[in-house]
Amino acid sequence: MIDNTTWTQQVPTRTFIRHYSVSAESFIPGQRSSHTLLTRDYPMTAAQRRRLLRVLEQAFLFSSLDQGQYLQVADAFIQNVIANVGTEVIKQGDDGEYFHIVEKGSLDFYVKHEPSSRDDHSKGKKEGSASAGDYFGELALLYNAPRAATVVSAEPECVLWALDGESFRRIVAESSFARRRLHESFLESVPLLSTLTASQWLRVAEALETRTYAAGETIIRQGDPGTSFFLLVSGEAHAYQAGFPGSVMHHRGSFFGERAFRKNTPRAASIITVTDVIVVTLERQAFSGLLGPGEEIMRRTAYVGITNDEEEPGILR
Numbered sequence: 001m002i003d004n005t006t007w008t009q010q011v012p013t014r015t016f017i018r019h020y021s022v023s024a025e026s027f028i029p030g031q032r033s034s035h036t037l038l039t040r041d042y043p044m045t046a047a048q049r050r051r052l053l054r055v056l057e058q059a060f061l062f063s064s065l066d067q068g069q070y071l072q073v074a075d076a077f078i079q080n081v082i083a084n085v086g087t088e089v090i091k092q093g094d095d096g097e098y099f100h101i102v103e104k105g106s107l108d109f110y111v112k113h114e115p116s117s118r119d120d121h122s123k124g125k126k127e128g129s130a131s132a133g134d135y136f137g138e139l140a141l142l143y144n145a146p147r148a149a150t151v152v153s154a155e156p157e158c159v160l161w162a163l164d165g166e167s168f169r170r171i172v173a174e175s176s177f178a179r180r181r182l183h184e185s186f187l188e189s190v191p192l193l194s195t196l197t198a199s200q201w202l203r204v205a206e207a208l209e210t211r212t213y214a215a216g217e218t219i220i221r222q223g224d225p226g227t228s229f230f231l232l233v234s235g236e237a238h239a240y241q242a243g244f245p246g247s248v249m250h251h252r253g254s255f256f257g258e259r260a261f262r263k264n265t266p267r268a269a270s271i272i273t274v275t276d277v278i279v280v281t282l283e284r285q286a287f288s289g290l291l292g293p294g295e296e297i298m299r300r301t302a303y304v305g306i307t308n309d310e311e312e313p314g315i316l317r
């Protein structure tokens with residue numbers, strides 16, 4: 001059965017907020033903090049708590065926590081059962097309120113790339129899905145950006161655990177481990193970097209910087225000097241090259257800026273955002289200092305997108 005209501009329509013957010021109280025203890029491993037987690041003043045059965053702890057222990061993001069910290073983090077989560085197929089748990093463009101972990105069932109991600117009118121209710125293109133143990137909803141909370149995708153239940157009786165944005169930010173912002181793990185999980189999905197070793201992952205993840213752009217902004221201008229390389233985390237940007245018709249679309253997981261980054265030449269194309277965009281960037285200095293020459297790493301990769309610039313002038317990726 002298709003149900004077009006949203007999760008927040010079904011369960012008013014305010015109900016949850018009223019049930020939160022502030023916990024007095026720091027939860028960050030090995031660190032005292034003046035910040036505190038919001039804990040739920042909300043009944044959870046022993047069975048629900050056991051299930052949540054099992055999910056948290058498997059969720060890589062929280063894997064540095066000890067048993068006491070798991071219990072504390074668990075108290076901040078709310079269980080949310082999505083009864084029907086087709087329920088919108090997150091809507092693209094909305095503000096971020098909760099981070100979600102899936103205990104059971106599956107949900108699909110839809111992304112609408114072109115800016116649309118108010119009357120356009122389509123969800124866009126399906127770009128992936130989440131099932132037990134996966135998480136979603138981290139981008140808007142981490143980067144204070146609008147929701148980058150619409151997330152819809154694909155099975156009946158999906159069981160989710162939701163953590164309010166403030167508690168999530170406290171866990172992730174204060175834990176370099178959690179932040180690094182988030183970056184790594186994104187990097188693992190990028191074909192360009194698929195040949196890196198585990199220790200190289202870690203070092204790249206630590207060197208990345210995040211930038212956000214509004215729709216219509218220029219990320220790279222053709223002819224400018226450039227020392228940074230970009231990986232697109234969410235949104236869409238188009239590449240244009242003077243003298244060549246058309247444009248090439250960049251979306252989540254694609255990269256650009258590698259030519260000037262590799263060859264120390266001016267930027268060969270302009271990259272302009274179509275929607276709000278989040279990118280992570282790596283500076284040439286950091287990349288070669290970490291991994292040896294960046295050029296070698298990029299050439300070593302059998303990624304189809306790597307073109308030889310000398311052989312194919314004017315080819316945009």
Ligand SMILES: Nc1ncnc2c1ncn2[C@@H]1O[C@@H]2COP(=O)(O)O[C@H]2[C@H]1O
Pocket residue numbers: 090096109111127128135136137138139140141146147148149150151233234235252
């Ligand atoms: N292709 C995608 N682009 C953007 N977000 C995605 C994509 N696939 C999955 N997601 C997830 O969908 C979530 C929607 O809310 P957020 O933007 O907070 O965080 C997003 C990611 O966790």
